Amino acid sequence: MSAPASAALAAGVLARYGDELYHCASCNYCVDQVWPERGIARVCATFEHHAPSPAYSGRGYIEIARALAEGMELDLDTVAVRVNTCTDCGNCEVTCPIGLHPAAINRGLRTALYEAGAAPAAIATAVETITTRGNVRAAPAVIAERATGTGPRMRLYVGCHADEDGTALLGWLAAGGVEVSLVRDARACCGAALAELGAGRSATAWRDDARAAVDAGTVVLGYECLRHLQDGDAAGPQGLLGWLVAALDGGELTLALRRGVVPSPLHLLESCQLKPRPGRAAPAEEACARNLLERLGVPLANTGFPNRFRLCCGAGGGMPAVQPEAAARMAAARADAAGAVAAVTLDPRCARHFADAGRAVGSFAAWLVEHCELTATTGERA
Ligand code: SF4
Ligand code: SF4
Numbered sequence: 001m002s003a004p005a006s007a008a009l010a011a012g013v014l015a016r017y018g019d020e021l022y023h024c025a026s027c028n029y030c031v032d033q034v035w036p037e038r039g040i041a042r043v044c045a046t047f048e049h050h051a052p053s054p055a056y057s058g059r060g061y062i063e064i065a066r067a068l069a070e071g072m073e074l075d076l077d078t079v080a081v082r083v084n085t086c087t088d089c090g091n092c093e094v095t096c097p098i099g100l101h102p103a104a105i106n107r108g109l110r111t112a113l114y115e116a117g118a119a120p121a122a123i124a125t126a127v128e129t130i131t132t133r134g135n136v137r138a139a140p141a142v143i144a145e146r147a148t149g150t151g152p153r154m155r156l157y158v159g160c161h162a163d164e165d166g167t168a169l170l171g172w173l174a175a176g177g178v179e180v181s182l183v184r185d186a187r188a189c190c191g192a193a194l195a196e197l198g199a200g201r202s203a204t205a206w207r208d209d210a211r212a213a214v215d216a217g218t219v220v221l222g223y224e225c226l227r228h229l230q231d232g233d234a235a236g237p238q239g240l241l242g243w244l245v246a247a248l249d250g251g252e253l254t255l256a257l258r259r260g261v262v263p264s265p266l267h268l269l270e271s272c273q274l275k276p277r278p279g280r281a282a283p284a285e286e287a288c289a290r291n292l293l294e295r296l297g298v299p300l301a302n303t304g305f306p307n308r309f310r311l312c313c314g315a316g317g318g319m320p321a322v323q324p325e326a327a328a329r330m331a332a333a334r335a336d337a338a339g340a341v342a343a344v345t346l347d348p349r350c351a352r353h354f355a356d357a358g359r360a361v362g363s364f365a366a367w368l369v370e371h372c373e374l375t376a377t378t379g380e381r382a
Contacts, residue, residue: 010068013108020100021066030058030092030102039304043091045312046319049333050085050326058092058102065105076118083109084123084318087330088196089272094308104277107198110318114198126321127199130160130189151177151376152252154243155218157210157229158182160189162221162348165365169221169240172369176253177376183213190220192228196317207231219243221365223273223347224316226283240365241288241346248295254375257296261371265301266293267338269361271347272312289346289364296372301341310334313345315353331357 014021031054033043042048046056054060061083067074083106092102113119114127154173158166166182173180191206207228218237220226230236247253257263268289276282286306293300314320314330331354335343344367345351351363 061106088317089312110198176374269345335359
């Protein structure tokens with residue numbers, strides 16, 4: 001690609017983050033910072049588990065964007081692989097001491113490359129799978145249409161990353177007296193997965209289609225889906241745990257450990273999707289998870305939860321498609337950090353990634369279904 005074309009490639013990134021490309025202090029905080037008092041034990045999963053080179057870090061991605069913006073002729077095949085070797089976890093942004101947005105800049109580059117037809121083959125294949133099958137998994141899930149009950153109502157959007165949780169939750173909620181109606185085709189992608197892969201135009205179109213069916217209060221299971229559908233709209237859909245805590249607070253439901261379940265310590269793994277991002281407040285799902293464990297008398301093993309700086313498990317961004325071995329190493333390291341304590345992750349997509357990597361880290365929703373009993377307190381619906 002010619003120098004002018006390279007500059008055009010970065011035009012969208014320049015328009016939004018142009019100033020930032022020249023403000024990086026090269027401090028390397030986003031590369032390999034360690035600060036025990038703040039819970040920072042390294043920062044970038046890509047740098048740690050793929051290649052120990054600053055080129056694979058927030059700082060490196062800013063430098064790539066600047067080089068492209070200045071018209072430097074880079075090998076775009078190399079650039080395309082590099083910008084897609086990122087989990088989009090956002091750690092570089094929460095650690096940057098001057099508030100730069102390397103993850104967002106890299107997302108912009110990824111989208112520009114995809115739209116220019118310069119994405120790696122693995123990304124193009126993943127996008128094609130989603131767009132031709134309607135969801136991120138080639139094998140569609142089978143989910144019952146509806147669960148009936150006489151207690152509170154829930155409108156549920158499952159999405160393509162959480163169909164196993166969705167199936168389990170439907171039975172659990174129905175047994176507890178909740179009436180659940182599914183929104184849209186429960187297997188349908190909302191476009192979040194397309195956005196992460198850089199297919200920006202399709203991601204926006206699919207999101208708009210999904211948002212037409214999702215109203216304020218709809219429960220969305222996957223957190224990348226929730227963020228994609230909220231897109232800065234505070235009155236948009238909500239997470240499962242927020243819905244559950246509100247129903248418990250409102251006296252519509254009770255929640256208790258099943259008979260015989262011993263309240264053993266549980267290690268909760270954070271979801272990168274629940275970090276605050278530029279222009280986006282994080283849903284309060286982590287606080288709700290803590291609240292639920294307190295109600296149940298289950299000790300939280302990782303008392304520093306939520307640690308905003310935890311390294312990603314490798315489920316995000318283009319990592320599983322472009323660098324599956326590095327993505328598996330990330331999952332192993334994240335699971336091992338829990339030690340011998342039982343661990344669950346808040347995000348159903350991460351749970352699936354752990355399973356793919358052979359690690360026994362299920363989802364928090366699945367843990368609730370297995371260990372807890374839900375009961376509607378009255379047959380009178382509000
Ligand atoms: S988003 Fe995460 S994986 Fe990507 S560069 Fe930043 S810290 Fe590294
Ligand atoms: S992006 Fe921020 S944290 Fe990273 S090297 Fe530049 S100034 Fe430092």
